[in-house]
Amino acid sequence: MLFRESETIELKEIVVDDIKKEIIAFANCDGGKLYVGVQDDGTVVGVDDPDSVSLQISNIVRDAIKPDVTMFLHYNTIEEDGKEIVAVDIQRGTDRPYYLAKKGMRPEGIYVRQGYSSVPATDTAIRRMIKETDGDRFEAMRCLNQELTFEAAKKEFELRNIEFGPQQMRTMKLVDQDNLYSNLGLLLSDQCVHTIKVAIFQGTDQMVFKDRREFTGSLLQQMNEVYDFIDFRNQTRATIEKLLRIDTRDYPEVAVREALLNLLVHRDYSFSASALISIYTDRIEFVSIGGLMPGIDLEDIMVGISVCRNQDLANVFYRLRLIEAYGTGMGKIMKAYKGMEEKPVIETTKNAFKIILPNINAKYEIRNNSASSTKLPANDSLEIPLSDREEKVLEYARTHGAVTRNDVVGLLEVSVSTAARVLKKLVKSNLLKQNGNARSTKYTIVK
DSSP, X not given: OOOOOBTTEEEXXXXXXXXXXXXXHHHHTTOEEEEESBOXXXXXXXXXXXXXXXHHHHHHHHHHEESOOGGGEEEEEEEETTEEEEEEEEOOOSSOOOEETTTOSSGGGOEEEETXXXXXXXXXXXXXXXXXXXXXXXXXXXXXXXXXXXXXXXXXXXXXXXXXXXXHHHHTTSBOTTSOBBHHHHHHSTTOOOOEEEEEESSSSSSSEEEEEEEOSOHHHHHHHHHHHHHHTOOEEEEEETTEEEEEESSOHHHHHHHHHHHXXXXXXXXXXXXXXXXXXXEEEEEEESOOOTTOOHHHHHTTOOOOSOHHHXXXXXXXXXXXXXXXXXXHHHHHTTTOSSOOEEEEOSSEEEEEEEOTTHHHHHHHHHHTTSOOOTTOOOOOOOOHHHHHHHHXXXXXXXXXHHHHHHHHTOOHHHHHHHHHHHHHTTSEEEESSGGGOEEEEOO
């Protein structure tokens, strides 16, 4: 028999540590044969104890390669020129990519066959193997990054008194049977690569930017920070009917909440583009990447039919009591605008889903702007409607004589950055006065 190395044949004189790379490469590609006892030039030198060599290879495979590839290896002892050699037949595995346990599922731990050599796989090759073995569902695929942390997720679960440990992560499918993180794990991790971009425009078009932010980190962290960002700008308009004061926010909180959750849960995360939220004078637009699922029309969505693109992610949000049941979000948004002149609008394309929430108070703002075109005397003032949060902060300052940023964090149960924004707005509106600097800063009522 003539021995010659090729794309499917590897020759080894003895068992060496690199032999596991050759086995991984064959299992990740189209399979191949490994002959031990044959030099690179095809010279047969044989082995003294074929059974011992087979056992040695078996132990290396079992301890050093993940996932388990042993079922795809078959050992045979053949005699050539009066000498015994070990032939290992390696089949193409079904749980690709296979990798070195010490290196993890990274390019430096995953090998493929290229010509006569076994070389590290590219990111593209790894993704292709994952897709071939795990299917097309993004959240269920194994994650390329296996060095994930979950500090934000832990805080969210603790806040709701729900356990978040190894068993729960496995149940929720953040981790698979081989203890590898799935893409769902990536979405909830602090290393999540998907972002939400929020832009605030002056007026009703995109001609002039007022502010823009990109939110990163765990989807749960993005959810909280984006909601706070919108809620801070969701102004309250107060009207008086006889002795009754009626407060109306620009956007119903329920509608904002459901639109944001829809953007997070139903987004197509196989696209790398950011989700978009645009805030105009008269509306907010939530644009989620990924159109409707095949077989579903907009009319189906409006009557409560829902086919979830990210079933496992939806189950996590359900466990956190963020969503109640599939298909109820659109109904809640429409109900929040019941009796209003303007109604939410839903638009879809092949690759996008847009929810437009109208500003309930926009018509009053337009009237006020028209009426104020005549310049007022310098000592005249207009009453600026305050949000519930701002009212609370002012009341606290009146009652206690002053308020600090930490006081606002505890009072409103918000982040430090959100508390700073609330205080900054009240100072800018000439309702609070800043006293001191840095940590000793206090805010008092302007008299």
